[in-house]
Every structure is written in C-alpha cells, then in structure tokens.
Amino acid sequence: xxxxxxxxxxxxxxxxxxxxxxxxxxxxxxxxxxxxxxxxxxxxxxxxxxxxxxxxxxxxxxxxxxxxxxxxxxxxxxxxxxxxxxxxxxxxxxxxxxxxxxxxxxxxxxxxxxxxxxxxxxxxxxxxxxxxxxxxxxxxxxxxxxxxxxxxxxxxxxxxxxxxxxxxxxxxxxxxxxxxxxxxxxxxxxxxxxxxxxxxx
Numbered sequence: 001x002x003x004x005x006x007x008x009x010x011x012x013x014x015x016x017x018x019x020x021x022x023x024x025x026x027x028x029x030x031x032x033x034x035x036x037x038x039x040x041x042x043x044x045x046x047x048x049x050x051x052x053x054x055x056x057x058x059x060x061x062x063x064x065x066x067x068x069x070x071x072x073x074x075x076x077x078x079x080x081x082x083x084x085x086x087x088x089x090x091x092x093x094x095x096x097x098x099x100x101x102x103x104x105x106x107x108x109x110x111x112x113x114x115x116x117x118x119x120x121x122x123x124x125x126x127x128x129x130x131x132x133x134x135x136x137x138x139x140x141x142x143x144x145x146x147x148x149x150x151x152x153x154x155x156x157x158x159x160x161x162x163x164x165x166x167x168x169x170x171x172x173x174x175x176x177x178x179x180x181x182x183x184x185x186x187x188x189x190x191x192x193x194x195x196x197x198x199x200x201x
Contacts, residue, residue: 021053023061023071030072034113042069069117074129076118077136083107084140092147094195100141101166101191108170119167138163148198162194 029051033042044065045055062068087103088096108115141159150158169187172178178186 021051021057021061026051026058026061026068027071027075030068031075031111031114034072034117035111036113038113039069039116042072044068072114073117076114079114080104080107080118081136081140088140088144092144093198094192096144096147097162097195097198098188098191100144101162101187104166105170105187108174112174115170145198150198158198165190165194 026047030042030047033047033050037046042065044058044062047068048055048058051058058068062071083103084100087099091099138156138159141162142155145155145158145162169183169190173183
C-alpha cells in the first residue's frame with residue numbers, strides 16, 4: 001500500500017504466471033492424475049485443470065487424448081521393465097522370482113491408476129509399438145527363468161503364466177475379493193508354487 005494525497009492506494013496485483021508446460025511435464029502430471037482419479041477420468045480438460053491452465057494449451061505438446069494416453073502407457077511399461085530389472089539384478093531362481101513378484105504387486109497397489117494404464121488394450125485397435133513394449137516387459141522375467149534352465153518359447157510361455165498369476169491376484173485384491181483373507185501369505189505361497197513349477201520344468 002502507498003499513500004498519495006492522504007489516501008491509501010492498493011498496489012496492482014501481480015498476474016498469476018502460467019505454468020511452464022512440456023510434453024514430459026504433462027505426462028508426469030497425467031501419471032499423478034491416474035493414481036488419484038483413475039484412467040476413465042483422464043481427459044485433456046481435467047488434466048489442464050490440475051495443471052492450472054486451459055485445455056488448448058496442452059495441445060501444443062500432445063496431439064490428442066489418444067496420444068496422451070498412449071504415451072502414458074508406454075511410460076508405465078518402461079517403468080515396470082526398469083523396476084523388474086532392478087529388483088532382479090544379482091538374483092537368480094526363487095530369490096529373483098519372489099523379489100520380482102513382490103515388487104510387481106507393490107507397484108500395482110501404490111500406483112493403481114498407472115497399473116490400469118499398463119493393462120489396458122491400446123485405444124483404436126492394434127498398436128505394434130505398444131504390443132512390442134508389453135512383450136519387452138516379459139524380458140526381465142525371461143532372463144530370470146533362464147536360471148532354471150528355461151529357454152526360448154518355454155521361457156516366454158512360463159513368463160506369461162507368471163504374469164497371469166500375479167495380474168489375476170492383484171485384480172482380486174483391488175476388487176475387494178481378498179477381504180478377510182491373509183492375502184500376503186496366499187500371494188507368497190502362490191509365488192513359491194510357481195517357482196517350484198519352474199524347477200520341475
């Protein structure tokens with residue numbers, strides 16, 4: 001406030017600065033949005049509101065909602081591959097399998113929206129890049145299965161079985177089907193049964 005001619009005058013307010021946007025910052029914001037509000041709630045306008053801007057400003061960095069969702073899915077797949085690779089590093093056989101299974105389940109529970117993005121089919125039909133990326137997500141598991149002596153198609157199908165079991169269990173937990181059950185113990189037992197099956201193969 002200043003005085004002029006005996007009267008107090010308000011200083012002009014500083015205009016609010018528009019957020020600095022980039023493709024990466026928008027995708028990162030979308031990941032946070034997913035975990036809070038879910039996949040179906042993700043729209044350009046809803047995300048723009050979270051970022052404190054208007055929908056059209058996002059189109060300078062993403063072509064469409066489909067483009068944003070596809071990019072988010074690819075980012076999540078990359079994060080999961082990195083996570084599984086890191087936890088399996090220096091481990092083999094049962095030790096590696098249990099570590100990866102625990103990390104996978106933890107990721108799904110801590111990032112439910114991102115996990116939903118990972119398990120969604122590509123929008124608009126076939127997407128070769130996304131299909132290739134999801135197949136690449138099996139590579140850390142296949143590398144571990146090699147320590148059981150599994151190779152080629154046998155290792156790939158075993159990895160699919162492993163993922164199917166983990167994914168099914170996580171979905172049952174997320175839908176409340178595991179309430180009243182010691183799900184930690186059941187999950188651990190399931191993973192060890194899978195590991196012993198790898199041994200017998």
